[in-house]
Amino acid sequence: MEANDHEIVRRVLAGDKEAYGVLVCRHSQYVFRVAFRITGDDADADEVVQEAFLRGYQRLQSFESRSEFGTWIYRIAVNCAVNMVNKRKHEAACRIGEETDPAMQQVQVADTAAGPERTLLSCEIESLQAAAMAGLSATERTAFILRHMEDRSTSEIATALEIAPNAAKQAVFRAVQKLRRSLAPLRVNP
């Protein structure tokens, strides 16, 4: 029978370092999923996964056995991913004057989804959606992703983002408002 997460955490804290590998294998897929959804880049998401598990290991002594390891590591990953998004935004702001530099354009790969089977409309929706999401603040974007795509409750979002539940609710609210405004051009009036 497979050991449960709490049992594995106890083993790791008792000196069995290799046991942590079991936790990494067990939880890395969905940690990657949320990291990718927040960062929007698979290389960044991979890095977030590594960082989350590394930080998780270092803080394992503060893990409280009344919570679930999966929820705990998920929360760490969300934090790492938000930090990554903020850092990328900062870097992008610093590079804004270099956009016409041909060398820069070589690393600006914008479209990874387009395929021959896609309709023009779905491409337009996707591109507007991506632009609208990029216009949100890191907290709004993450709160919306956790709410809309990860199906997390307000209290879970608040815990993951280390903000008050009301602030989490407001972040989702603002995100929905901004997204609806941005996607309004796609609405077909009857």
Added chain:
Amino acid sequence: MNHISEEHLIDYYYGEAESPAAISDHLEACSECAQSYESMRRDLGDIKPVSVPQRDAAYGTEVWRSIRGSVPAYEKPRKRSGWSWLSLNWTFAAAATACLLLVAAFFAGRQWEHRNGTSVANVATAEQGRQRVVLLVLGDHLDRSERLLVELKHAEPSTEAPLQAEARDLLSANRLYRESVKQQQDPALASALDHLERVLIEVSNEPAGLSQAKLDELQKEMNTDGLLFEVRVLRSRVQEDANQKRGSADARKGVSIL
């Protein structure tokens, strides 16, 4: 008739309304709200979850392999007769050992890179990623130290001791960083960490808050403002190292930069 606010409709849509039955009844009775809700439902329904690239079954093993070398084994818990400096030191020692290994990995990476010159480009991407994560952790230590120094700069005399707790927490890690850095011949970093350690000792040894006299002493005699500047410069340098590692990894992989 009072209409339902957009905020409440959003809560209702996500199944978090305080009284869903009342909203449901209202939507049946009020065509204006029903129309607003329908429009919102359609808009949100159009926002599909981002499709996530697949990672194969071996992904977890790869992640573990990439971080395994950077984490030390925890020491088996020992029976303690009570809170004492000795027992506290064991706790700090475990955290400190982790830091030591991370720093050792960081400097080993830097030395290796230095010796191999242009062959750096051949380093595996996974290894670059691991080193970058190690740099991030070292950057974290400097970041936390910077925040403590900023708080110290703006601190009011107090009988509470939150800064002392943070200083104690940073102290043991800092000692090991300093020892490692000395061996790696990085005088700027070693000197800053040495200076930082003296400040941390002073702060953590104040048992009951910081008096105005102590704050003045730290600022004037220990030049905490100068130290803050040094730590900021070093943090930027470590961050640049981390970014360079990422930059070279990205260049090889050809991934996008947001």
